[in-house]
Amino acid sequence: xxxxxxxxxxxxxxxxxxxxxxxxxxxxxxxxxxxxxxxxxxxxxxxxxxxxxxxxxxxxxxxxxxxxxxxxxxxxxxxxxxxxxxxxxxxxxxxxxxxxxxxxxxxxxxxxxxxxxxxxxxxxxxxxxxxxxxxxxxxxxxxxxxxxxxxxxxxxxxxxxxxxxxxxxxxxxxxxxxxxxxxxxxxxxxxxxxxxxxxxxxxxxxxxxxxxxxxxxxxxxxxxxxxxxxxxxxxxxxxxxxxxxxxxxxxxxxxxxxxxx
Amino acid sequence: xxxxxxxxxxxxxxxxxxxxxxxxxxxxxxxxxxxxxxxxxxxxxxxxxxxxxxxxxxxxxxxxxxxxxxxxxxxxxxxxxxxxxxxxxxxxxxxxxxxxxxxxxxxxxxxxxxxxxxxxxxxxxxxxxxxxxxxxxxxxxxxxxxxxxxxxxxxxxxxxxxxxxxxxxxxxxxxxxxxxxxxxxxxxxxxxxxxxxxxxxxxxxxxxxxxxxxxxxxxxxxxxxxxxxxxxxxxxxxxxxxxxxxxxxxxxxxxxxxxxxxxxxxxxxxxxxxxxxxxxxxxxxxxxxxxxxxxxxxxxxxxxxxxxxxxxxxxxxxxxxxxxxxxxxxxxxxxxxxxxxxxxxxxxxxxxxxxxxxxxxxxxxxxxxxxxxxxxxxxxxxxxxxxxxxxxxxxxxxxxxxxxxxxxxxxxxxxxxxxxxxxxxxxxxxxxxxxxxxxxxxxxxxxxxxxxxxxxxxxxxxxxxxxxxxxxxxxxxxxxxxxxxxxxxxxxxxxxxxxxxxxxxxxxxxxxxxxxxxxxxxxxxxxxxxxxxxxxxxxxxxxxxxxxxxxxxxxxxxxxxxxxxxxxxxxxxxxxxxxxxxxxxxxxxxxxxxxxxxxxxxxxxxxxxxxxxxxxxxxxxxxxxxxxxxxxxxx
Numbered sequence: 001x002x003x004x005x006x007x008x009x010x011x012x013x014x015x016x017x018x019x020x021x022x023x024x025x026x027x028x029x030x031x032x033x034x035x036x037x038x039x040x041x042x043x044x045x046x047x048x049x050x051x052x053x054x055x056x057x058x059x060x061x062x063x064x065x066x067x068x069x070x071x072x073x074x075x076x077x078x079x080x081x082x083x084x085x086x087x088x089x090x091x092x093x094x095x096x097x098x099x100x101x102x103x104x105x106x107x108x109x110x111x112x113x114x115x116x117x118x119x120x121x122x123x124x125x126x127x128x129x130x131x132x133x134x135x136x137x138x139x140x141x142x143x144x145x146x147x148x149x150x151x152x153x154x155x156x157x158x159x160x161x162x163x164x165x166x167x168x169x170x171x172x173x174x175x176x177x178x179x180x181x182x183x184x185x186x187x188x189x190x191x192x193x194x195x196x197x198x199x200x201x202x203x204x205x206x207x208x209x210x211x212x213x214x215x216x217x218x219x220x221x222x223x224x225x226x227x228x229x230x231x232x233x234x235x236x237x238x239x240x241x242x243x244x245x246x247x248x249x250x251x252x253x254x255x256x257x258x259x260x261x
Numbered sequence: 262x263x264x265x266x267x268x269x270x271x272x273x274x275x276x277x278x279x280x281x282x283x284x285x286x287x288x289x290x291x292x293x294x295x296x297x298x299x300x301x302x303x304x305x306x307x308x309x310x311x312x313x314x315x316x317x318x319x320x321x322x323x324x325x326x327x328x329x330x331x332x333x334x335x336x337x338x339x340x341x342x343x344x345x346x347x348x349x350x351x352x353x354x355x356x357x358x359x360x361x362x363x364x365x366x367x368x369x370x371x372x373x374x375x376x377x378x379x380x381x382x383x384x385x386x387x388x389x390x391x392x393x394x395x396x397x398x399x400x401x402x403x404x405x406x407x408x409x410x411x412x413x414x415x416x417x418x419x420x421x422x423x424x425x426x427x428x429x430x431x432x433x434x435x436x437x438x439x440x441x442x443x444x445x446x447x448x449x450x451x452x453x454x455x456x457x458x459x460x461x462x463x464x465x466x467x468x469x470x471x472x473x474x475x476x477x478x479x480x481x482x483x484x485x486x487x488x489x490x491x492x493x494x495x496x497x498x499x500x501x502x503x504x505x506x507x508x509x510x511x512x513x514x515x516x517x518x519x520x521x522x523x524x525x526x527x528x529x530x531x532x533x534x535x536x537x538x539x540x541x542x543x544x545x546x547x548x549x550x551x552x553x554x555x556x557x558x559x560x561x562x563x564x565x566x567x568x569x570x571x572x573x574x575x576x577x578x579x580x581x582x583x584x585x586x587x588x589x590x591x592x593x594x595x596x597x598x599x600x601x602x603x604x605x606x607x608x609x610x611x612x613x614x615x616x617x618x619x620x621x622x623x624x625x626x627x628x629x630x631x632x633x634x635x636x637x638x639x640x641x642x643x644x645x646x647x648x649x650x651x652x653x654x655x656x657x658x659x660x661x662x663x664x665x666x667x668x669x670x671x672x673x674x675x676x677x678x679x680x681x682x683x684x685x686x687x688x689x690x691x692x693x694x695x696x697x698x699x700x701x702x703x704x705x706x707x708x709x710x711x712x713x714x715x716x717x718x719x720x721x722x723x724x725x726x727x728x729x730x731x732x733x734x735x736x737x738x739x740x741x742x743x744x745x746x747x748x749x750x751x752x753x754x755x756x757x758x759x760x761x762x763x764x765x766x767x768x769x770x771x772x773x774x775x776x777x778x779x780x781x782x783x784x785x786x787x788x789x790x791x792x793x794x795x796x797x798x799x800x801x802x803x804x805x806x807x808x809x810x811x812x813x814x815x816x817x818x819x820x821x822x823x824x825x826x827x828x829x830x831x832x833x834x835x836x837x838x839x840x841x842x843x844x845x846x847x848x849x850x851x852x853x854x855x856x857x858x859x860x861x862x863x864x865x866x867x868x869x870x871x872x873x874x875x876x877x878x879x880x881x882x883x884x885x886x887x888x889x890x891x892x893x894x895x896x
Contacts, residue, residue: 086433
């Protein structure tokens, strides 16, 4: 569905990501794991068109898209949920969602309303506060809204950048459940995450990015079990059994259980 | 009382419309567009031409003028404002729009000349009497139009998809792009819409106040004050602020003196800024001024090494010392050179403040006025020697700077620019209003020549060497200062105030010190100016002069000590050399400023020095075009 061939990209003249190849197939969750500053966000921005690739090709459903505007890419079916609380803070939930369906506005207001109802079914919190201005929402609600807004464009591929950033463990597990269920309903997902443990647990496949290059790739669970990854990305703390290992493992177990149900 | 308030409300309606334009562009871009007021004048003057010269019916003429202004606004915005948004920090954007204001005024001067124009009232001269108060019919047009503009704008922004798009760009341009919104197009649209509102305001008010090419200044300043009182970016605030301002101004004119009406408006503004910097109606989503405005990156790293500096310095001094013998004695060129030097001293102060420390000031001429008037009045009325008068002016300026900088300590970016603008206007209005001491609008005459003891500097020739000597001493002092820990602390403050404070740099103390240096230099420049001309009038040291000094700084190269000299020389000498083209001076100034911002962000000297350095050292310089601002990602 999405294919990156030899993508080099960065800010101004300085490349941050060097010659990367990546594939996302239909109905897959693909995880991008890497430390701070490895180039995850840069790569994701290049996919949605916020940044132009300096070299290489991006194919979406067989079509070259690397020179298209963000708008054209949304129309083709790529929705990017950016990192951090990138909602429209002074607007209401409903207005945020309407703007999410902005590219499809020619199809008429009714269809947008319809879509909004569907999307809100997944997010009861948003439904409750639909006419409230979102500026004083909590971090989790902002993230939910950002994802919901991404879904308004009825994407074929949802690109999520750090959805777990700054959220409580309960919320993180809720969001990861949601991501898994979206995949099960046919939306392909590209997930960029620092939380390697959780994101690899739900991923079909994963890529490890280091200093702008892919170092390892493979099936999500295999990556999770590989000693190399554990040491490098789950932190030395992971093997020593400190930091958040217990918490993460508990969530992972719960997630797996839920996904099996 | 009531007629005055009615008059104030009418005047205020127009300020409100200008303020609405400000608020609109500010909401979408985070930039105060100082050219806003000029669109009022464009609208009114086009209407005049269509109606009076070409004989079109009123309705058609007004429609044509509004459309014409809007199209002009859209083209201007698309060509200059929007492309620069991605490249310039917000403080430079403010200056760019000041350049646009100058550009439009220059254009109006070339097309319509300097005559004032009056439109006839739309529906007859006979005022209507309501409950004993006579209201001119045009008043109903003004009130009605304001109401309609407010309602349409409210409907557009809150009820239509276009409004949501505009608000989305205002709230979060990055996310707006991800939604597929064309952010640059929306920005151009908001600029055009603001121009349209300005045109409408200008046209309805033209029958009750005559307008000329530079009335845009007036509208911009009052509109700016109105938004600041109401709350930056708030639409309700813009309207309320405009109305309050109109009433205050008319009351002051009615009960005190029309000479003081500006002063009172400015005092209301200063009070608002000090007590409630965010204005009466703070916007729900506060923009973080500190973050947005202080992203001024060092545009390029220019530093000659010691030997180069010494060589170029000696070369420059020799050239400058020889200059008086090279210019024809009979021409006024030598006088222009002296004026260049005098103004340069003031711009040097501005450079320390703006170029090195990043504190935007639109009131530098205010300190020139203090220095000029103090020295001149002491010399003329009390017979003090010029040197003592100049010193007294500097002391007074230092005291004013101390008060101003302590009062505005909390303000940054656009708010600081506003406060300094207000200060300049206040001094301006004092100079006009205190007729007995300053001579009022017609100025102070009979100022003696500058002298030190028995040594008199009565000729341009002697004055030239005095100023040159002063400049050399000042540059050497500042060169040392800016390369010491003091200078580094200033540059740290410019880059990031919060980070500077975290490094244990006492930001407050440095800011006060810099304000003081800047004021003292401006004051010195003002005193010399008065002694050289033997005459001083308020318009020689008014707010346009402040803007001109900023222009000189930017064109020459802010953050370089020598750069502003080029800027001062260019703006002072060019009109002198091309006397027959004096008509085009303002236009050329505006174009120069806009072009400099767009193509030479480091100024003429910065670009020249960068080129020289690359030529001699072959070292790689960080080019402005390679440095992308963080905010730019979203555009």
